[in-house]
Amino acid sequence: GAVVSQHPSWVICKSGTSVKIECRSLDFQATTMFWYRQFPKQSLMLMATSNEGSKATYEQGVEKDKFLINHASLTLSTLTVTSAHPEDSSFYICSARVDRGVGQFNYGYTFGSGTRLTVV
Amino acid sequence: RKEVEQDPGPFNVPEGATVAFNCTYSNSASQSFFWYRQDCRKEPKLLMSVYSSGNEDGRFTAQLNRASQYISLLIRDSKLSDSATYLCVVNSNTGNQFYFGTGTSLTVIP
Numbered sequence: 001g002a003v004v005s006q007h008p009s010w011v012i013c014k015s016g017t018s019v020k021i022e023c024r025s026l027d028f029q030a031t032t033m034f035w036y037r038q039f040p041k042q043s044l045m046l047m048a049t050s051n052e053g054s055k056a057t058y059e060q061g062v063e064k065d066k067f068l069i070n071h072a073s074l075t076l077s078t079l080t081v082t083s084a085h086p087e088d089s090s091f092y093i094c095s096a097r098v099d100r101g102v103g104q105f106n107y108g109y110t111f112g113s114g115t116r117l118t119v120v
Numbered sequence: 121r122k123e124v125e126q127d128p129g130p131f132n133v134p135e136g137a138t139v140a141f142n143c144t145y146s147n148s149a150s151q152s153f154f155w156y157r158q159d160c161r162k163e164p165k166l167l168m169s170v171y172s173s174g175n176e177d178g179r180f181t182a183q184l185n186r187a188s189q190y191i192s193l194l195i196r197d198s199k200l201s202d203s204a205t206y207l208c209v210v211n212s213n214t215g216n217q218f219y220f221g222t223g224t225s226l227t228v229i230p
Contacts, residue, residue, distance in 0.1 A: 034218065043207070043222040044164070093163055095218070109218065111163040 002028045002098040006112025013084055013119055021079045021115045023094035029074035030096035034109075035067075038091040050077055084119040091116050123147060124210050126221030134229050137198050141224045143208030144190045152211035153184055153191045157204045158223065164207055168193070198228045 003026040013019050023033060031052050036044040048069050050056040056069035068080040077096075081088055093114040126143045133139050145153075153170035168175065170182040170191050181194040191208055205223040212219065 044220045046218065049217070091161070108166065111165070114161075114163045116161065 002026075002096070002108070002110045004030070004094060004096050004110050004112040006094055006115060008115055009113055010116045011118070013117070015085050015119055016083055018080055018082045019084055019117060021081075021092055021094075021117075023077050023079075023096070023112045025075045025096050028096075028098055030077065030098075031074060032097040033071055033077035034095040034097075035069060035077075035079050036093045036095065038093065044093065047079075081117065084117070086119045089117055089119045123219035124208060124221040126208055126224055128222050128224060130225040130227060132227045132229055133198055135198060135200060137228075138194065138196045139198060139226065140192055140194045141206055141208075141226075142190050142192050143221050144188075145208075145210045145219070146189070147210070147212065148186075148189060150210045150212065153182075154209040154211075155180075155182055155191075155193045156207040156209055156220075158207055159204050167206070195226075198226075200228050200230060203227045 005024045005026055007022055011019055033050045035047045037047050038044045046059050047062045047067060048056045048058045050069045050071035052071050052074050058064045066082055068082060071077040091114050094112040095109050098108045098110055124145050131139055155167045156164040157167045158164040168177055168180055168182045170184050172184055174183045179196045183192045195202055203226055205225050207223045208221040210219045
């Protein structure tokens, strides 16, 4: 099945530094990648949607200059948290759309394993 | 109004019990509906897609009620391993956006 490899799974960084999170589709081409953030005991919240070769679309309230998304190839999308602060500490997870052909459920979504970011 | 609303629980049930979760959605044009399961600090995993006619997979039954705009998940004969957070997910009518419920926490007690 379609697999998305996300790393790192866990990172601690100092306040003010930048952290890059990678998501790779291993056996399919991910034309669309979604980036989510989940704070403790809260729902997954969509941060941005990226399409290969074009600029990401950010949700309202998400700073595009702080959360840099690059989707330069069909198998790799990255999220860089720039100048991270403690309030950026969260669980970040990517999800890729997987196209399966025709029909009502001709697509699905597969998630990366998530990255737990702690900014100290 | 939130796109998707879900009772967060927690639901604590004994082994063997039947438990049901509901989830309401606000956009009547929504096309696709899913239930995901998320274990603590792990990624969500697809449990079931929800079909218009309702569908069953072993002990799990999913239903869609378009008139009242809700989906449900029924778990029969609960197992300890069913303990997790269950997320309802609604795809927008444009097809490219997921909306997640806050999740319902289930703990199955021996």
